[in-house]
Amino acid sequence: MEPVTLEAEGLRLVPWEQDHLPDLQLIYDDPLIERFMVMPLPWSRQYRERYLEMCARHWRADNPRWAVVDAAGKLQGSMALTHSFSREASITYLTAPWARGAGVAQRSIRAAIRFAFDGLQMHRVAWDAIVGNHASRLAAIRAGFTVEGVARNGVNQRGVSRDCWVGGVLPGEVREADDPPPDYGVIKRQAAFFMAEQPVLETEVAGLRLRRLEEKDLDDLAASCADAETQRWVNLPSPYRREHAEGWLKRTRGTWDRGETVLYVLADAEDRYCGSVELTLGAPGEAELGYFCSPWARGRGWTTAAAQRLCRLGFEELALERIDWRAVVGNEASRRVAEKVGFAIEGTKRQFLHGPGERLDSWIGSLLG
Incomplete structure (x- = not known):
């Protein structure tokens, strides 16, 4: 295949040239690219010198490789299509740090998948991204892709196996600029939140703040979950051991990356673990609140303050419209907290x-x- 240029709503997808490579080096030096892309890093002179020839070989094999440029x-970024199966191509793309937030990826994707369907007669375009790459998702x-x-x-990724989201788009499913998917505003807000570092939250109670769960918390977490009152009302392994806490830490890191849960630790003035609160x-627009307090921190109103703060984050940062709560009948302490929160x-x-x-x-x- 001879290289072709595509128009993309104010952008152009063009064959790579030598003049593009200095900016491509800057893109590959960006920490977010390093976090989610799979290419060898650092991008050495050896790879730079071979890059244009590699792209030419891909074009000859009917695997387009484009530089995305502005007027x-x-x-502004890169775009590629690679034959993966008969009548299926996989798409890969990235956006330059200086072009983020301008819809570069969306416009480029639409142009590339139209070319895949109309120019290459593909029946499906596949997509994947390392779990946690909410911008790509x-x-x-x-x-128009469906995450499957x-x-x-x-x-x-450079010797480490990583989970990845997978999805695809079929002919007729491309979404135009004026046709966002349902609840796109909520999805966009939550993507921005989970792409950032988990923020520390201050509360209205002196000596109490909310932060992410860390390895140093595991002994106190295990003690809290082994407590008889916690065991009475919360569905937990019994007996609860430290290895259960270690497994929970690993799971919560995964659910954060997938954008499924927002877990915070109640930390006192000495930064000791004193309980958990979670959405x-x-x-879209809905979540469920859960919480429990360590036995050494009960009776201070901290669970109520933590729940209030996390619900506020849910409405303000995650675009929630409704938060649900439930507790086993008889759990009066949980019910009092819920009623105080509103x-x-x-x-x-x-x-x-x-x-x-x-x-x-x-x-x-x-x-x-």
């Missing part, structure tokens, strides 16, 4: 699945934004 010819969804799941250890995201108790859900093989009646309530 002035300034590099957002751009794919905006252009997670491939565990699906990509090798589990559900349908939840309306809506009734009792009979025989809710509390744990494997265990169904219990649960109070349910909600808080609206």
Whole structure:
């Protein structure tokens, strides 16, 4: 195939030239690119010298490789299509740090997948991204891709196996600039939140702040979860050991990367673990609140303050419209916290699945934004 140039709503997808390479080096030096891309890094002189010939070989094999430039010819990103199966191509792209937030990826993706369907007669364009790369996921969804799941250890990133999101788009599914997917505003807000570092949250109670769970918390976490009162109301392994806490830390890091949960630790003035508060995201604009307090921190109003602060974050940063709460009937302490936060108790859900093989009646309530 001879190289072709594509127009992309104010951008152009052009064959790579020598003049593009200095800016490509700057892109590859960016920490976010290093975090989520799989190319060998640092991008050495050896790779730079071979890059244009490598792109030419890909074009000869019907695997287009484009530099994405603006009207002035300034590099804005890259775009590539690679045959993966018969009548299927996979798409890869990146955006320059100086071009983020301008819709470069979305416009380039639309141009590339139209070319795949109309010029290469593909029946499907596949996409993947390392789990946690919410910017790539957002751009794919905006252009019409359906995220179809997670491939565990699906990509090798410089010698490390990483989970990756996978998805695809079929002919007729491309979303135009004036046709965002349902709930796109919520998805966009949450993508921005999970791409950033988890912020520390101050509360209205002196000596209490909320931060991420860390390895130094595991002994106190295990002690809190082994406490008889916690065990009575929360579905936890029994007996609860440190290895359970280690597994929970690993799981919560994964659910943060996937954008599924927002977990915070209640930390005192000495930064000691004193409990947990968590939002589990559900349908767009909805989440469920959960919490428990360590036995050495009860009776101070800290759980209420933490729940209030996390709900505020949910409404302000995650674009939530409704937060649900539930507790096993009889858990008066949890109910008092929920009512102080402002939840309306809506009734009792009979025989809710509390744990494997265990169904219990649960109070349910909600808080609206």
